[in-house]
Amino acid sequence: MSILHELQQAANNADSPRSWRRELASAIRDPATLVRELNLPGHVADAADRAQRLFPIVVTRSFLARMRRGDPDDPLLRQVLPLDAETETVPGFGPDPVGELAAEQSPGLLHKYAGRVLVVAAPACAIHCRYCFRRHFPYDATPRGDDAVDATCAYVAADPSLHEVILSGGDPLLLSDESLLRWSERLGSIPHVRRLRVHTRLPIVLPSRVDAGLLDWLRATRALGLAPWIVVHANHPAEIADDCADALTRLVGAGVPVLNQAVLLRGVNDDESVLADLCERLVDLRVQPYYLHQLDSVAGAAHFHVDESRGRELIAALRRRLPGFAVPRYVREAAGEAHKLDLN
Numbered sequence: 001m002s003i004l005h006e007l008q009q010a011a012n013n014a015d016s017p018r019s020w021r022r023e024l025a026s027a028i029r030d031p032a033t034l035v036r037e038l039n040l041p042g043h044v045a046d047a048a049d050r051a052q053r054l055f056p057i058v059v060t061r062s063f064l065a066r067m068r069r070g071d072p073d074d075p076l077l078r079q080v081l082p083l084d085a086e087t088e089t090v091p092g093f094g095p096d097p098v099g100e101l102a103a104e105q106s107p108g109l110l111h112k113y114a115g116r117v118l119v120v121a122a123p124a125c126a127i128h129c130r131y132c133f134r135r136h137f138p139y140d141a142t143p144r145g146d147d148a149v150d151a152t153c154a155y156v157a158a159d160p161s162l163h164e165v166i167l168s169g170g171d172p173l174l175l176s177d178e179s180l181l182r183w184s185e186r187l188g189s190i191p192h193v194r195r196l197r198v199h200t201r202l203p204i205v206l207p208s209r210v211d212a213g214l215l216d217w218l219r220a221t222r223a224l225g226l227a228p229w230i231v232v233h234a235n236h237p238a239e240i241a242d243d244c245a246d247a248l249t250r251l252v253g254a255g256v257p258v259l260n261q262a263v264l265l266r267g268v269n270d271d272e273s274v275l276a277d278l279c280e281r282l283v284d285l286r287v288q289p290y291y292l293h294q295l296d297s298v299a300g301a302a303h304f305h306v307d308e309s310r311g312r313e314l315i316a317a318l319r320r321r322l323p324g325f326a327v328p329r330y331v332r333e334a335a336g337e338a339h340k341l342d343l344n
């Protein structure tokens with residue numbers, strides 16, 4: 001490697017974290033700005049102000065740039081725009097729709113499925129998805145930093161049946177590269193842990209996070225004896241704009257398996273062509289469509305509900321149009337079950 005190349009790499013490593021953090025700091029956090037930037041009618045901001053009191057609005061500039069201006073029904077906008085419908089109480093929709101609090105071994109550590117545990121490793125996200133099943137999750141009670149690593153590692157080390165740890169959130173890639181490395185070092189020192197899975201929406205909504213420092217961390221994780229797997233979350237093909245496609249290409253190019261989970265959402269992707277385009281866009285980037293999730297019945301999200309019969313029709317249509325590896329599994333999370341339920 002030439003000295004020039006090495007210097008350039010060092011400069012990239014020093015600059016990149018600042019650049020994604022800068023982009024995060026410029027995220028939109030008030031309805032008035034969102035409405036102004038997208039040229040929407042004023043009453044949209046008034047409703048959003050009312051509805052965002054329980055779960056504030058957050059949307060990155062990069063995600064905003066992919067929305068159509070002047071269209072309140074844009075499928076990306078719908079995912080982040082608070083509506084009056086969120087404030088309605090709907091029977092069957094509650095604060096903890098999948099019984100997560102019952103599966104908690106300690107705050108933020110969920111052991112529900114065989115062989116793997118899920119850790120709420122970060123208390124925040126770069127975007128607030130209005131349908132999020134953790135929109136009422138008590139993040140304030142989850143441990144941070146070394147306390148979180150210590151608590152998880154003590155639990156995992158004591159159970160040799162655990163081969164995989166899933167970092168979830170919030171969004172675990174909002175942690176610094178140093179914190180991520182700490183997770184890899186500590187989990188990598190437990191002999192029976194072989195995989196580190198990361199559930200993140202950042203490659204989609206904040207693609208600059210996939211920088212040289214993150215790719216270094218993935219390499220370091222592998223060197224520590226853990227195979228990293230990444231599960232991203234995109235629901236609509238318009239989310240996978242050029243900057244996002246580049247980020248996914250960098251991840252796949254680093255040799256990391258990348259899967260996508262989507263949530264079936266009324267007015268966003270409950271349409272055969274939209275889902276087919278999403279899946280094809282993903283496989284063209286070598287990202288595997290993994291799950292299509294039935295919406296969890298979380299309070300405030302009932303207006304996104306799509307009937308399971310409709311979901312099954314959509315999957316049948318995808319089967320007719322796409323190769324088998326491009327068709328996601330249609331699943332639902334269920335309280336007290338040993339795995340997600342296959343709805344097909």
Ligand SMILES: *Cc1c(COP(=O)(O)O)cnc(C)c1O
Pocket residue numbers: 103110111112113116117118166333339340
């Ligand atoms: C979905 C989920 C997992 C992972 O399930 P996979 O089917 O392996 O993707 C693990 N833990 C919890 C609590 C989950 O909700």
Ligand code: SF4
Pocket residue numbers: 124125126127128129132133134169170171201233
């Ligand atoms: S990024 Fe994931 S965890 Fe965060 S609000 Fe969206 S769905 Fe919820």
